[in-house]
Amino acid sequence: MIQFLFKGILRDKSRSLLPVIIISIGVFLTIFMSGWMKGIFTDMIDLNAKFTTGHVKVMTQAYAENEKQLPNDLALMDANKWLSILQKENPEMEWVQRIHFGGLLDVPDSNGETRAQGPAIGKAIDLLSPNSHEANRMNITKSLVKGSLPSKNGQALISNEFAERFGVNVGDDITLFGSTMHGSMTFQTFKVSGTLNFGMSALDRGAIIIDISDAQQALDMLDVTSEILGYFNGDYNDNQAELIKTNFNNKYTKADDEYSPQMYKLTDQGGLKEMLMQAENMTSIMVFIFIVAMSIVLWNTGLLGGLRRYSEYGVRLALGEEKSHIYKTIIYEAIIIGSIGSIVGTIFGLSACFYLQENGIDFSDLMKNVDMMMPPVYRAIVTPDLFYIGFIPGLFAMTLGNALAGYSIYKRKTATLFKELEV
Amino acid sequence: MNIIQLNNLVKKYPVGNGEFTALNDINLNFKEGEFTGLVGPSGSGKTTLLNIIGSLDSPSYGSAIVMNKSIAELSHKEAAMLRNQHIGFIFQTYNLLPVYTVFENVEFPLLLQNKNATQRKNAVMEALEWVGLTDKIKSKPSMLSGGECQRVAIARAMVKKPQIVLADEPTANLDSKNSHHILQTMQKLNKELGVTFLFSTHDEKVMQYLNRLISLEDGKVISDTIKNA
Numbered sequence: 001m002i003q004f005l006f007k008g009i010l011r012d013k014s015r016s017l018l019p020v021i022i023i024s025i026g027v028f029l030t031i032f033m034s035g036w037m038k039g040i041f042t043d044m045i046d047l048n049a050k051f052t053t054g055h056v057k058v059m060t061q062a063y064a065e066n067e068k069q070l071p072n073d074l075a076l077m078d079a080n081k082w083l084s085i086l087q088k089e090n091p092e093m094e095w096v097q098r099i100h101f102g103g104l105l106d107v108p109d110s111n112g113e114t115r116a117q118g119p120a121i122g123k124a125i126d127l128l129s130p131n132s133h134e135a136n137r138m139n140i141t142k143s144l145v146k147g148s149l150p151s152k153n154g155q156a157l158i159s160n161e162f163a164e165r166f167g168v169n170v171g172d173d174i175t176l177f178g179s180t181m182h183g184s185m186t187f188q189t190f191k192v193s194g195t196l197n198f199g200m201s202a203l204d205r206g207a208i209i210i211d212i213s214d215a216q217q218a219l220d221m222l223d224v225t226s227e228i229l230g231y232f233n234g235d236y237n238d239n240q241a242e243l244i245k246t247n248f249n250n251k252y253t254k255a256d257d258e259y260s261p262q263m264y265k266l267t268d269q270g271g272l273k274e275m276l277m278q279a280e281n282m283t284s285i286m287v288f289i290f291i292v293a294m295s296i297v298l299w300n301t302g303l304l305g306g307l308r309r310y311s312e313y314g315v316r317l318a319l320g321e322e323k324s325h326i327y328k329t330i331i332y333e334a335i336i337i338g339s340i341g342s343i344v345g346t347i348f349g350l351s352a353c354f355y356l357q358e359n360g361i362d363f364s365d366l367m368k369n370v371d372m373m374m375p376p377v378y379r380a381i382v383t384p385d386l387f388y389i390g391f392i393p394g395l396f397a398m399t400l401g402n403a404l405a406g407y408s409i410y411k412r413k414t415a416t417l418f419k420e421l422e423v
Numbered sequence: 424m425n426i427i428q429l430n431n432l433v434k435k436y437p438v439g440n441g442e443f444t445a446l447n448d449i450n451l452n453f454k455e456g457e458f459t460g461l462v463g464p465s466g467s468g469k470t471t472l473l474n475i476i477g478s479l480d481s482p483s484y485g486s487a488i489v490m491n492k493s494i495a496e497l498s499h500k501e502a503a504m505l506r507n508q509h510i511g512f513i514f515q516t517y518n519l520l521p522v523y524t525v526f527e528n529v530e531f532p533l534l535l536q537n538k539n540a541t542q543r544k545n546a547v548m549e550a551l552e553w554v555g556l557t558d559k560i561k562s563k564p565s566m567l568s569g570g571e572c573q574r575v576a577i578a579r580a581m582v583k584k585p586q587i588v589l590a591d592e593p594t595a596n597l598d599s600k601n602s603h604h605i606l607q608t609m610q611k612l613n614k615e616l617g618v619t620f621l622f623s624t625h626d627e628k629v630m631q632y633l634n635r636l637i638s639l640e641d642g643k644v645i646s647d648t649i650k651n652a
């Protein structure tokens with residue numbers, strides 16, 4: 001019987017084509033949008049992890065409370081001690097110090113007088129240790145426009161946009177005006193070793209990147225760090241992060257000492273947990289909306305199909321097929337058509353996601369003035385659930401739509417069949 | 424042994440506030456193997472009678488006993504089973520399933536009976552041989568002439584070897600040559616397989632084939648003639 005129905009579906013295009021198209025589109029959109037959204041969220045989280053939050057991060061409690069203001073007066077003392085504790089307790093992770101600071105960049109002329117000046121975001125990372133991954137992690141190697149990475153103390157990278165605006169070239173001197181962790185003014189001159197295009201407008205407008213040891217010296221922060229970030233060897237793993245965090249905090253965080261270190265995991269920071277949950281919710285909401293919308297459309301196509309096949313059902317009733325059996329075949333047909341549509345939609349949706357996973361769409365032009373930490377290139381991501389997620393709205397909507405439409409078979413009277421079939 | 428017994432059969436339809444009597448006190452018995460025509464003017468109740476015998480509708484009063492089953496007492500499911508197993512239908516307008524081939528159309532009643540593929544194939548080929556259409560098994564109904572379509576419909580009615588075949592004006596849409604061919608085919612099946620045929624007709628050409636002729640008028644039997652062919 002299934003084979004019989006299958007033949008009917010394949011031969012009668014008007015029975016199958018429209019529903020298949022509707023389902024394919026719905027399934028395509030479901031998969032495409034959820035892959036796309038997951039991609040964006042994953043990229044955003046990844047970017048945040050690399051630049052800001054780490055997979056886990058250690059700060060003093062006081063620093064954490066005012067993190068946005070870069071309160072280096074509250075920074076973590078005995079940085080090297082904490083670094084070796086963290087390395088010893090979690091040797092499979094990479095632990096790095098970073099210092100965030102703000103300041104003014106001053107471009108001197110040949111006489112050492114100020115030629116131009118602009119505010120800058122400062123980041124000090126481990127650039128000089130031979131086995132440091134920081135330059136790659138922050139995408140510095142790839143973002144290099146001119147020159148090269150610092151190879152010794154006293155060198156700095158600045159944003160290319162800033163360099164061009166103020167006519168700074170590789171090899172020029174640049175002076176950083178800032179404040180030490182104790183609040184006094186400080187300045188330090190660096191040689192520009194290269195310029196960077198971050199692809200993030202906040203940083204492109206003005207940023208300076210120096211080695212952590214230079215910052216510790218310039219800002220009077222010897223053996224002090226804003227934060228220590230921990231990175232897993234692979235992707236972020238929330239369970240493991242939670243475990244490491246709890247162990248650390250139980251051992252070292254003192255409630256009565258706001259300068260004692262506290263560990264935060266990625267999802268504790270910057271509303272990332274809410275963002276992740278939102279991503280999941282949006283997928284569910286989307287699937288739900290598609291189910292409702294497609295069910296209504298398919299209910300109607302089912303009703304039309306029922307009208308078109310009125311005499312077919314009539315003959316079948318006359319030939320002694322039971323109503324419940326006809327109803328069952330309507331459902332089977334819906335499942336077959338729903339599966340075909342879901343498969344087609346899944347193939348297209350996955351292809352689109354694969355394509356956008358390999359070739360993202362570059363939105364950096366649109367986001368010149370956005371201050372948020374957003375990836376410039378948007379990519380989709382193909383996760384295992386994309387292979388089946390489309391079948392939920394596809395099959396469900398088709399089956400529901402036809403279950404509703406097909407119900408009219410039970411209202412059909414056999415008494416008038418002869419008359420209906422005579423026309 | 425009577426295969427169909429109609430006793431004081433009355434069929435009334437509700438019309439507006441009142442009722443319309445379509446069949447009025449019908450008493451008829453049909454023996455196995457009869458080849459019977461129902462004639463009468465339009466509106467005389469021919470289709471109504473076939474409907475009831477075919478378990479598509481039930482009597483208002485009196486009884487209709489078909490294959491020892493009282494039509495009035497059958498559930499929908501039992502009525503479907505009776506049609507599925509024992510009654511073949513032939514319609515004026517053929518009513519073949521357009522997307523399926525000749526073979527598949529004839530096969531359909533056997534699918535409902537859950538017959539296996541070999542049984543189905545043998546039975547379908549046999550039925551198509553009876554009506555002389557074995558060379559058209561792959562054709563779709565749209566490629567066939569009216570006469571050929573009606574022969575497929577006969578094969579579909581006959582393939583399950585029913586005891587009774589009911590046909591409502593089977594030749595009304597056919598020209599004279601095809602009508603004769605159809606009648607000859609049905610007559611042959613009636614003789615060779617002993618199937619009881621009952622059909623309504625307006626068609627004079629049909630009369631010569633019948634061995635029993637029942638005339639209806641205003642829902643009443645006005646004559647019942649048995650001819651000895």
Ligand SMILES: Nc1ncnc2c1ncn2[C@@H]1O[C@H](COP(=O)(O)OP(=O)(O)OP(=O)(O)O)[C@@H](O)[C@H]1O
Pocket residue numbers: 416436437438443444445463464465466467468469470471472
């Ligand atoms: N469902 C119904 N409701 C009301 N009246 C009906 C219904 N079915 C049939 N009738 C009436 O019953 C009478 C008999 O109808 P029937 O169809 O049996 O006639 P018929 O002999 O088959 O006519 P024809 O030769 O035109 O097909 C007609 O007057 C018809 O109007």
Ligand SMILES: [Mg+2]
Pocket residue numbers: 469470471591623
């Ligand atoms: Mg009639």
